[in-house]
Amino acid sequence: MTSLDPTGRSLDDYPRPSVAVDTAVLTVARGALCVLLVRAPDAEPSLAWRLPGTFLHVGETLADAVTRSLRQKAGVADLHPQQLHVFDDPARDDRGRVLSVAHLAVVRADRVPARDGNRLVPVADVPALPFDHGAIIGFAVTALRERYRTAPDPSGLVDAAEPDGSFTLRELRLVHEAVAGHRLPPDAFRRTMRHHLTETGRTSTGRRGKPAELYRRRGGPSVPE
Amino acid sequence: MTSLDPTGRSLDDYPRPSVAVDTAVLTVARGALCVLLVRAPDAEPSLAWRLPGTFLHVGETLADAVTRSLRQKAGVADLHPQQLHVFDDPARDDRGRVLSVAHLAVVRADRVPARDGNRLVPVADVPALPFDHGAIIGFAVTALRERYRTAPDPSGLVDAAEPDGSFTLRELRLVHEAVAGHRLPPDAFRRTMRHHLTETGRTSTGRRGKPAELYRRRGGPSVPE
């Protein structure tokens, strides 16, 4: 800790910014892509709802800080956050110089506990948020849509009725439509996704029309769970 | 500066990491995609060459820090850095906890001054580098290749012989081939790029074969210069 940088000053001679992480937790609920907002207890009411975040502790990775903040502030566990962007406007936080490393996390809606301080809001209906939280959601939605453009449910959002996790192309398509924000042509969707799926040989039952083939992702989820 | 965060502690109570920026400056020189390495004066010889970087000053944006480091350490000006990724391994710097925000900057080779402490190295021949600098170059090359996949020279690397900045499809293709790292079929390249170009009505001259049409980018560069 005493070695010098090329200017001959030690690391301790520099004033340092605070580093925060803020995370857009995205999920699909009631057919819509939603983001998790949490209530900040001590904030003024109009800006009390915001993305979960925390300050980075020294010795901790960014992913660890994201995981810790989501566990403590929303009760959500086992996420695999992805970095999006560093927000660095010197005036973005009036408490001082704070950099925020924005993250995306994706989780099935049933793993977000219903709490007084949790809200799942459709991304189309997000209210004004403090700091850069609106922009962070924009980055997150863009990244998730890109991730879902070609691969079948890479983040495991399908809430399969089958105990073995297999799903029908309809269930898969409804998740992709929620992520994309618009309808997808069923025939083209089938032909595109089929290459990345394995047939189970079994069919779904109970629903109205013709029973549907059950599929599994080939090679498991892109983002491990 | 005295306001409190939700835990009731002020910002000053948290130990803070140092934040650095490190930049892969990419350019095309002698037909190859190259990265700029600079010599760190006080480092041990085997690891003296590295990416230009600096610590973020409080009150400064990341882009400003990148610009300052490139001006001071390499004499390169007027860049428009793009954030790539935050490297956050707690052990990545033995001087203490240092986060590095990796950046990409793109510049024509003739704007990199020839200096004793500057080296342009083809990205295929990059030696072992300290910290995460090898990984940063990987991120940068991937980002630049993606940027050049569909748009004609979005970062203005073509060194046009014409005074008005117009160029032939051959000149454009050679730059794209250097970025991609492999040859591109001339006819398909022409048909793809043509949609994004405006004819000037004039032709190049002086070279061996049939004179080539001169084109300009439609709507100017994607990254302003």
Next chain:
DNA sequence: CAAATAGTGTCTATAAGACACTATTGA
């Protein structure tokens, strides 16, 4: 049976790669 859902066949438009071909210049 009617409605709903699953799944296929096929036509069109588009784009990229391959390859042959013509056109125009300098050495």
Next chain:
DNA sequence: TCAATAGTGTCTTATAGACACTATTTG
């Protein structure tokens, strides 16, 4: 003339969207 470069025509392949059609189930 020959080599080099510019540019086009066209064939093949692949993919996405559109749309019609068949298949199978429940209400």
